[in-house]
Amino acid sequence: MKRHTITPRDGWQRTVEEQGLIYPLTRLPDGTLRPYWDESAYYSFSLPEVEALEEVVEELHAMSLAAAEHIVARGRFADLGIRDPRLAELVAESWRRRAELPSLYGRFDLRYDGTGPAKLLEYNADTPTSLVEAASPQWFWMEERFPGADQWNSLHERLVAAWQRQGELLPPGPLYFAHSAGDELGEDLMTVAYLRETAVQAGLDTRAISMEDIVWDRLSERFVDEGYRFIRSCFKLYPWEWLTTDRFGPHVLETLDNGGGTGTTCWIEPAWKMLLSNKALLAVMWELFPGHPNLLPSYLDGPRELADTTGYVAKPLLGREGAGVTVHEAGAAPVLRDEPCCYQEFAPLPDMDGNRVVLGAWVVEEEAAGLGIRESSGLITDEYARFLPHVIL
Numbered sequence: 001m002k003r004h005t006i007t008p009r010d011g012w013q014r015t016v017e018e019q020g021l022i023y024p025l026t027r028l029p030d031g032t033l034r035p036y037w038d039e040s041a042y043y044s045f046s047l048p049e050v051e052a053l054e055e056v057v058e059e060l061h062a063m064s065l066a067a068a069e070h071i072v073a074r075g076r077f078a079d080l081g082i083r084d085p086r087l088a089e090l091v092a093e094s095w096r097r098r099a100e101l102p103s104l105y106g107r108f109d110l111r112y113d114g115t116g117p118a119k120l121l122e123y124n125a126d127t128p129t130s131l132v133e134a135a136s137p138q139w140f141w142m143e144e145r146f147p148g149a150d151q152w153n154s155l156h157e158r159l160v161a162a163w164q165r166q167g168e169l170l171p172p173g174p175l176y177f178a179h180s181a182g183d184e185l186g187e188d189l190m191t192v193a194y195l196r197e198t199a200v201q202a203g204l205d206t207r208a209i210s211m212e213d214i215v216w217d218r219l220s221e222r223f224v225d226e227g228y229r230f231i232r233s234c235f236k237l238y239p240w241e242w243l244t245t246d247r248f249g250p251h252v253l254e255t256l257d258n259g260g261g262t263g264t265t266c267w268i269e270p271a272w273k274m275l276l277s278n279k280a281l282l283a284v285m286w287e288l289f290p291g292h293p294n295l296l297p298s299y300l301d302g303p304r305e306l307a308d309t310t311g312y313v314a315k316p317l318l319g320r321e322g323a324g325v326t327v328h329e330a331g332a333a334p335v336l337r338d339e340p341c342c343y344q345e346f347a348p349l350p351d352m353d354g355n356r357v358v359l360g361a362w363v364v365e366e367e368a369a370g371l372g373i374r375e376s377s378g379l380i381t382d383e384y385a386r387f388l389p390h391v392i393l
Helices: 012-018 047-074 085-096 131-135 137-145 155-169 187-201 249-254 271-275 280-288
Strands: 002-005 025-027 033-035 041-045 105-111 119-124 175-179 206-210 215-217 222-224 233-236 266-268 312-316 326-328 341-345 355-364 367-376 386-388 390-392
Touching: 012 137, 041 047, 041 386, 047 085, 047 105, 047 119, 047 271, 047 280, 047 355, 047 367, 085 249, 085 271, 119 280, 131 137, 131 155, 131 187, 131 355, 131 367, 137 390, 155 187, 155 355, 155 367, 175 187, 187 206, 187 233, 280 341
Parallel strands: 041 390, 175 206, 175 233, 233 266
Antiparallel strands: 002 041, 025 033, 105 119, 105 355, 215 222, 312 326, 312 341, 355 367, 367 386
């Protein structure tokens, strides 16, 4: 793994926008703009290195499923902040019937510098983004800048193939693709639009809708679209913790399709993904696989020995883009947060030419499918991070 500088292509912004990345710039707090898609540098990997990372990702995925099984079998939903018994049972039922429910993708965030084992930072298994740039613009960038090279990137082909297989699990009628109209940057919109395109290529009948335009029809007791057509299946880029707690949450639970039934809605990702998209998963995995070379020590009851040895990072159980994450160096007095958190060993992101880098390794269904790389200026990868392409040399 190496970082290289390179001159960006002429007209790069227009090029990536035409390829679906309509948010190529990031507005900083002072109002200035900086590239989010950053092709002034790129990362290179060797093929054996990528093959080894693929094995790590698939092993981590299998371990995360084992942790989910443990949570359900032991009834540890309170550790995830799920205290509503009805929701806990619906999630458990979703897990038990997961073979009948469509489930598409997820993204592992890894600490890796090319010299030691990759370490799991978190698993984004419900509403992961940065998919468009990983699947499309960076592939075309490679073809233009490094003809004949390769890339850890089979995302598009695997997504289309996944929809072809999972289409058999869908109830009759069109598959809706929903994003929130509150998305100001357009990232959620374009992620959903891209996934809808892969479903269309798989031969599925699809519709686009915003979450705000989904209607609860009191007469039929169903979720419907603006034309009052029954929504039987819907891919939503909308976290389950929002879906189940907003004012329509009770109706979501009443009509949740956990494997068939008239008058119900099949949501993708399914409810059992709540088990994987929660930072408590990291602590459960460490309990089940202590000392595993690809895991960091993680706890739910406090930082324990980490406060004196390595330092720790406190992560809210739910959150996106590094929100609420705090770093605590070794030797400082332990700080227990009021909100439930996962306390994970502090493993600073690698410093590559003054940039802090994190690898986003994608899984489609059960298989490793691609890589996206983000850089940040600080230790926490937040909404001001930059996306850089990569190549296998």
